[in-house]
Amino acid sequence: MARAFNFSAGPSALPEEVLKEAAAEMLDYKGCGMSVMEMSHRSSTFQSILDDAEQTLRRLMGIPDNYRVMFLQGGATLQFACVPMNLMRGRHAGYLVAGNWSKKAWQEACKYGQADVLATSEPTGFDRTPHLGGMPDQSLDYVYLCQNETVYGTMTRELPDTGDVPIVADVSSMFLSSPLPVERYGLIYAGVQKNAGPAGNTVVICRDDLIGDGPALGDIVPTYMGYKLQASKDSLYNTPNAWGIYMCGKVFHWIEETGGLAAMEERNWEKANRLYGYIDGSSLFSPIARPDSRSIANVTFRCPTPELDAEFVAGAAERNIVGVKGHRILGGMRASCYNAVPAKAVDALLDYMEDFERAHA
């Protein structure tokens, strides 16, 4: 069996070591006589899996004690609503719109209060990250950004200066790709299905004072969506995605054992920059994201025509290179080089790109 060179944007490649370990524990987790999928989420065995996952993540990211960590369901998408419902105490927030994911979050927030677009790169086709023109209104409840726009392949490298206004960031597609200064954010959230585990969990990391005594919108907030309750129940208000948390814990350990987040960052830039370098020098492929806004994870590019794009994607599959088709709203190609994508997958993709370019010269 040959493992595919998997460049999928998410769900995406997981470390082979983690998959093997999970396979070995499938029928009997540490002598329990059952799989983690089969055990009560109230059992002491699962409690230690959950505690270990949280503690490992806290170590990896250096999460300060005054931040709560929650493993929630509903995808990153549910957070588009949870954020305003919990944090929009003055019913007024600011949004940086850098692509479709931040636009969706902004549209959702408009249902619950005044959500101003502080800057957007939509006029240039989301080929770059937008910048705040100056200090935002200090009465805003928060400034929101999607720090890595998965579809367009752009990333905000420098956090904006928002003064005392908390920054809320969707970091789904850059979560655990590199170290993050957690203390500079009010809230960070990420769907885990890119770098951290199988789909089905969203990690929410929120500063205590923002959680406050309950959701900004009060009792109409669905019970499940209240951060105060979720934080007080330590991700066990209801049945969590137990298998997913177990897998995330394993991935967190894998990251720690293979060098931590600084090592991930170095390896990820190395992979991405080899691709960017080739695309920049190519006379067939062109890059989609501007150099100063490029993502560490999602490398987007295209051929001169959609027909050639389709031919490229089809030919890739013949070489066991999968997941390189661009998102349906943008077209072209996208190679997502998350932590578990090995350098040899990038070698295979580059070889193929060179052959394809030669054949179409």
Ligand code: PMP
């Ligand atoms: N935000 C970002 C940056 C994403 O990449 C995605 C999905 N790929 C989402 C939000 C939505 O995530 P989900 O499908 O988990 O709701």
